[in-house]
Amino acid sequence: MKQKLVAGIDIGGTNTTFGLVDAKGKILLKKSIATEKFPLPEELVVAVCKQIDKAFATLSKKYVLAGVGIGAPNGNYFNGCIVFAPNLKWKGIVPIAKMFEKTLKVKAVLTNDANAAAIGEMMFGGAKGMKDFIFVTLGTGLGSGIVVDGEMVYGHDGFAGELGHVIMFPEGRRCGCGRVGCLETYCSATGIATTYSLNKKEAKSVKHDSKFIYKKALKGDKNAIEAFNYTGDVLGLALANSVAYTSPQAIFLFGGLALAGNLIFKPTIESFERNLLNIYKNKIKILPSQLKENDAAILGAASLIWKELKNK
């Protein structure tokens, strides 16, 4: 019998990465193309499928394609459409799952990138065997996926798990979403850069990236360390509040900021425990994601299908 492979496709504003993933989470093919090159989504689908077909031309004796998992910003699980994604060039509603199904003749499942990564963590990472956890990506913004009793929470319309847009401070920082005080304006690469600049009383026009602040902090720079502490302080409070919703076993942190290790984990965990309701204290772990930064997108997307195949 031929072995099943799943295509994992992660569509981002800049690049689309994709690959073929086996049942154990091994990546057999890994490619990346510039999303912006394709003014129409149909053109991207053709280009990606061509590469997948090409790979199968050599693999097909041993393998069969069992499905396509897609992660994309504003990807909706229920209808398989990318819906008004602000950082993609394609406007309106894009039925991307159907496009892949039509071309590759296998089932395609879509969700947003953070949800996909959360399922990746459950299938192939640190959340293996866990039934209740929260997954947080600290990138340019803050994305999240919530798993309850072994299932991804999609909600009534497929848009559950937007922790980055929980309002932390009603009089706080202006957010790209048009509102004020959202968590991601504090706890993200952009957020920590803002905090650092504010601490240094720099002009608004000065922009640092979070790696710069990380390097400064490693060298003992007071402003940089304080920026990490403040970020962790706000994140810990937000995560403590999250626990009151779904009472998870663990919370995983992923993405650039999470790679800063104790610089971010220590203040986050301190604030988390301090702000937890008594019944939750000292029970819930805040852990670094076990997915490799470079593989997470493909693994996450592929795990959308692997989860369904393994549940059967």
Next chain:
Amino acid sequence: MKQKLVAGIDIGGTNTTFGLVDAKGKILLKKSIATEKFPLPEELVVAVCKQIDKAFATLSKKYVLAGVGIGAPNGNYFNGCIVFAPNLKWKGIVPIAKMFEKTLKVKAVLTNDANAAAIGEMMFGGAKGMKDFIFVTLGTGLGSGIVVDGEMVYGHDGFAGELGHVIMFPEGRRCGCGRVGCLETYCSATGIATTYSLNKKEAKSVKHDSKFIYKKALKGDKNAIEAFNYTGDVLGLALANSVAYTSPQAIFLFGGLALAGNLIFKPTIESFERNLLNIYKNKIKILPSQLKENDAAILGAASLIWKELKNK
């Protein structure tokens, strides 16, 4: 064939109410006894079971007892125990479900009172047919139950859904839980009384109840109306944040404050819509519970068993 009845038992700090409920949510027996009369939980169980047996002595030709549902403060679904309930006299861990099972020889299921009422709303109230909703009780405190994809969210340890203890304002009001700024210090009967007193710049010793403020507001009292507006303002923000977790179809408000009608619903809905992320706007209803105040506890508790029977 005999018709099934389920016993619904609600254990409160002051009274324990219980009754027999049929598959349609009709209450055939309704009794109340003072919880405080029983220094030991075993004694309460004996007293309640005696009444249930007595009722069945006349009903039993037509009916059979199919199970016992129990709602209680700090009631844990997973182990059937009441765990350190601050407003019950019984201390420590009380295996109340097992006690009822032993005496009545049927399955007994326990959860906290707000979760029970949420399931009651789903089985017999306004959430019939809904798969994703949040249920909020505005009583002395603020309790809640979250339903995702047709199932109650219990979380890893059975204590999910504590919206009353989400920290809204880190520098805010002192809460009974020992922390500061919890939602229930603002949005509850106690919370609105505090707001009213603060608005009037009264001494801390002056205590009003929420009915008094309601009556004042109906008569056009400015301070009372402002107290409702502020309560709705905070509640609307909290509910908008909740949507970012589970993306529900509707949110139900139950309990004393919810009976104030537009005085509380209008400012809550205004603040809710104003604070919602764009993708959620004008989609999610905030509705009054359709459970009768007096029946909700018994119906909710009984629906714990009815839900399981109907899922079979």
